[in-house]
Amino acid sequence: MKKLINSPEDVVRESLEGMAAAHPDMIEVHFDPTYVMRAGGVPEGKVGLLSGGGSGHEPMHNGFVGQGMLDAACPGEVFTSPTPDQMQAATEAIDAGAGVLHIVKNYTGDVMNFEMAEEMAEDSGIDVRSVVINDDVAVEDSTYTAGRRGVGGTVLIEKICGAAAEDGYSLDDVEDLCIHCNDEVRSMGMALTSCTVPTAGEPTFDLGEDEMEIGIGIHGEPGRKRLDIEPADAVVERLMEPILNDLPFKKGDDVILFVNSMGGTPLIEVYLAYRKAAEIAEAHGLTVARNLVGPYITSLEMAGLSITMMRADEEILDLWDAPVCTPGLRWGM
Amino acid sequence: MKKLINSPEDVVRESLEGMAAAHPDMIEVHFDPTYVMRAGGVPEGKVGLLSGGGSGHEPMHNGFVGQGMLDAACPGEVFTSPTPDQMQAATEAIDAGAGVLHIVKNYTGDVMNFEMAEEMAEDSGIDVRSVVINDDVAVEDSTYTAGRRGVGGTVLIEKICGAAAEDGYSLDDVEDLCIHCNDEVRSMGMALTSCTVPTAGEPTFDLGEDEMEIGIGIHGEPGRKRLDIEPADAVVERLMEPILNDLPFKKGDDVILFVNSMGGTPLIEVYLAYRKAAEIAEAHGLTVARNLVGPYITSLEMAGLSITMMRADEEILDLWDAPVCTPGLRWGM
Numbered sequence: 115m116k117k118l119i120n121s122p123e124d125v126v127r128e129s130l131e132g133m134a135a136a137h138p139d140m141i142e143v144h145f146d147p148t149y150v151m152r153a154g155g156v157p158e159g160k161v162g163l164l165s166g167g168g169s170g171h172e173p174m175h176n177g178f179v180g181q182g183m184l185d186a187a188c189p190g191e192v193f194t195s196p197t198p199d200q201m202q203a204a205t206e207a208i209d210a211g212a213g214v215l216h217i218v219k220n221y222t223g224d225v226m227n228f229e230m231a232e233e234m235a236e237d238s239g240i241d242v243r244s245v246v247i248n249d250d251v252a253v254e255d256s257t258y259t260a261g262r263r264g265v266g267g268t269v270l271i272e273k274i275c276g277a278a279a280e281d282g283y284s285l286d287d288v289e290d291l292c293i294h295c296n297d298e299v300r301s302m303g304m305a306l307t308s309c310t311v312p313t314a315g316e317p318t319f320d321l322g323e324d325e326m327e328i329g330i331g332i333h334g335e336p337g338r339k340r341l342d343i344e345p346a347d348a349v350v351e352r353l354m355e356p357i358l359n360d361l362p363f364k365k366g367d368d369v370i371l372f373v374n375s376m377g378g379t380p381l382i383e384v385y386l387a388y389r390k391a392a393e394i395a396e397a398h399g400l401t402v403a404r405n406l407v408g409p410y411i412t413s414l415e416m417a418g419l420s421i422t423m424m425r426a427d428e429e430i431l432d433l434w435d436a437p438v439c440t441p442g443l444r445w446g447m
Numbered sequence: 448m449k450k451l452i453n454s455p456e457d458v459v460r461e462s463l464e465g466m467a468a469a470h471p472d473m474i475e476v477h478f479d480p481t482y483v484m485r486a487g488g489v490p491e492g493k494v495g496l497l498s499g500g501g502s503g504h505e506p507m508h509n510g511f512v513g514q515g516m517l518d519a520a521c522p523g524e525v526f527t528s529p530t531p532d533q534m535q536a537a538t539e540a541i542d543a544g545a546g547v548l549h550i551v552k553n554y555t556g557d558v559m560n561f562e563m564a565e566e567m568a569e570d571s572g573i574d575v576r577s578v579v580i581n582d583d584v585a586v587e588d589s590t591y592t593a594g595r596r597g598v599g600g601t602v603l604i605e606k607i608c609g610a611a612a613e614d615g616y617s618l619d620d621v622e623d624l625c626i627h628c629n630d631e632v633r634s635m636g637m638a639l640t641s642c643t644v645p646t647a648g649e650p651t652f653d654l655g656e657d658e659m660e661i662g663i664g665i666h667g668e669p670g671r672k673r674l675d676i677e678p679a680d681a682v683v684e685r686l687m688e689p690i691l692n693d694l695p696f697k698k699g700d701d702v703i704l705f706v707n708s709m710g711g712t713p714l715i716e717v718y719l720a721y722r723k724a725a726e727i728a729e730a731h732g733l734t735v736a737r738n739l740v741g742p743y744i745t746s747l748e749m750a751g752l753s754i755t756m757m758r759a760d761e762e763i764l765d766l767w768d769a770p771v772c773t774p775g776l777r778w779g780m
Contacts, residue, residue, distance in 0.1 A: 116639040116640060116656070116659075116676065116750060117639075117679075117716060118639065118679040118682060118712060118716040118717075118719065118720055118751075118752060119678070119679050119716060119719060120678040120679050120680055120719075121678070125715065125716075125719065126715075128679075128719045128722055129715045129716070129718040129719040129722070130718075131722045132717075132718030132719050132720070132721040132722030132723075132725075132740070133718050135721065135722055135725045135726075135735075136718065136721055136725070136738050136740050169715060170713075170715060172713065172714035172715045172718075173714055177714070192715075306449040306450075306451065307449060323449070326449075343449065345452070345453040345454075346450075346451040346452050346453050346461075347453055349451060377711075377713050378710075378711050378748055379451060379748070380503075380505065380710050380711075380745060380747045380748050381505035381506055381510070381742075381745070382458060382459075382462045382502060382503060382505045382525075382747070383450060383451040383452060383458075383462070384451075384465075385462040385463075385465030385466050385469065385505075386451065386452060386453075386458065386461045386462040386465050387451055387465070388465040388468065388469055389461055389462070389464045389465030389468055390465075392465075392468045392469070393468075402468075405469050407465070407469050407774075409714070409742070412713060412714070414713045414715070415711055415712070415713050415750065417449060417451075417748065418451075419451060439778075441740075444777060444778050445772075445777050445778075445780070446780065447778070447779065
């Protein structure tokens with residue numbers, strides 16, 4: 115296992131200490147229970163936004179905490195759910211009187227623990243809502259999932275709902291928007307290589323020298339099929355086609371197109387893939403109104419990419435354009 | 448070779464097409480000769496800033512073109528110098544009457560070709576200056592270098608000089624600032640794995656399963672020594688010590704600390720390394736006034752990291768904080 119770590123048990127804590135040292139203007143990190151919170155606290159009367167999940171997908175979610183996006187994130191160990199007590203502590207810390215929305219990726223452990231945290235927070239008198247994100251069209255049910263997995267759509271949803279909360283939306287309205295965004299977004303990923311969880315010390319799965327996995331999950335869960343490697347354009351077609359047909363996206367739709375590196379795939383290849391994805395979207399009659407290109411929801415050092423597309427009305431585009439200031443996504447401030 | 452490409456010969460062009468499609472608000476891409484230019488052209492009377500070099504280090508340099516940073520960048524093939532005609536075309540395109548500064552990383556091919564371009568531009572009556580960046584403390588002379596290599600310091604210098612040019616500095620003053628920044632910055636890198644140049648199809652070098660290369664260059668050029676892998680904190684010490692001693696950095700100095708992923712090293716590890724680097728800097732009596740953490744000057748999918756530190760006076764810090772809007776670095780707008 116070739117990693118720049120000290121000991122597998124300390125990876126998450128030491129990485130969080132590094133984030134805290136690097137970004138005191140944007141975030142503060144609390145330990146035991148562990149959560150990352152927006153620096154300076156949540157403005158009175160603003161809806162609080164919390165997400166979380168296993169570590170190893172950075173910058174998601176810790177890197178999306180800050181003004182205009184999440185108010186807090188709960189990181190679990192690598193590819194492991196955070197615990198209800200982390201979520202409860204974060205929920206209490208970011209409740210500024212207007213309630214808290216939990217944005218939960220659809221994995222069994224995350225869903226179960228967020229449900230427990232929701233009950234605990236309600237016992238404390240906090241109005242908590244929860245929306246489960248399930249944008250991955252690759253497979254129904256999966257290793258850690260009943261139903262579809264939550265993947266790249268989560269990044270777009272956290273940005274858009276973060277802007278809405280910042281803009282003064284009520285808890286009801288942020289919840290409705292979050293459900294609406296989840297309805298309008300679809301994703302699919304693929305991998306050229308596995309990744310290695312530090313405490314496991316061995317690759318999560320094996321892929322032959324000439325193989326790729328289409329429809330992979332962000333923890334290396336099996337996808338739709340294993341195939342011989344193809345040219346990038348053909349790979350992008352394999353991801354775009356199920357995304358386009360699932361919603362379905364229709365001629366005339368405005369979309370946000372997000373081409374994401376799984377971690378190990380360099381930017382030169384991600385842009386090359388974006389070129390083809392945008393071409394396919396436009397050939398389908400869509401207008402790529404906004405885009406995001408780069409490593410935003412990763413699987414440690416896995417080589418591969420995922421494509422996410424959201425149908426976007428004017429409200430969504432305005433919220434997308436709103437200022438954001440987080441370690442992982444920043445513009446307008 | 449596991450890459451998301453179509454054919455090795457088309458990687459650079461197709462990736463640039465993707466960049467052009469993704470960021471028409473920030474950049475425009477010209478082909479034959481090939482250069483990436485700031486969208487909308489250079490404001491009249493502003494000094495033009497040009498850099499360039501082999502591709503494969505993205506987001507550097509193409510991703511640093513835009514308001515507040517570079518006015519143009521010339522990408523060569525992967526790890527191959529761009530040609531003088533690219534540089535001349537870009538120089539002419541960004542001369543807005545105040546002259547053009549070439550920011551050149553110290554590699555023999557880059558230096559030679561930029562010198563030729565400078566002569567060609569002067570024949571066209573453009574006032575061109577050139578500053579060679581050589582911040583890598585790892586080795587004197589190297590595979591492609593007489594003297595020290597230009598590495599991570601280039602990213603900081605392009606940001607700072609870009610802000611100065613935007614602020615109305617004269618060509619003389621931007622040139623002086625660029626030389627000053629180069630004097631004040633030091634870097635060193637290491638690798639856990641090689642990378643593979645698409646047209647070569649084989650890893651650039653071999654590293655054993657338990658080995659790392661300390662002092663590696665950004666093209667996989669040999670460094671100082673090959674060692675058994677150590678804990679991240681020990682690796683960071685091996686990079687920080689030569690950097691600290693070379694300038695030397697002194698108690699009371701304000702610094703910008705930049706911890707960079709070579710590409711394949713995930714953000715969770717880069718932050719873990721940042722934690723130790725900041726700790727060492729502070730133990731040395733330095734104040735880490737600003738920082739940058741992430742993949743900004745990469746070597747394709749190479750796993751590893753580099754550390755760059757610049758001594759920063761108030762002028763440098765103000766220029767660092769100034770707004771920047773490029774595909775790869777963005778804040779304040």
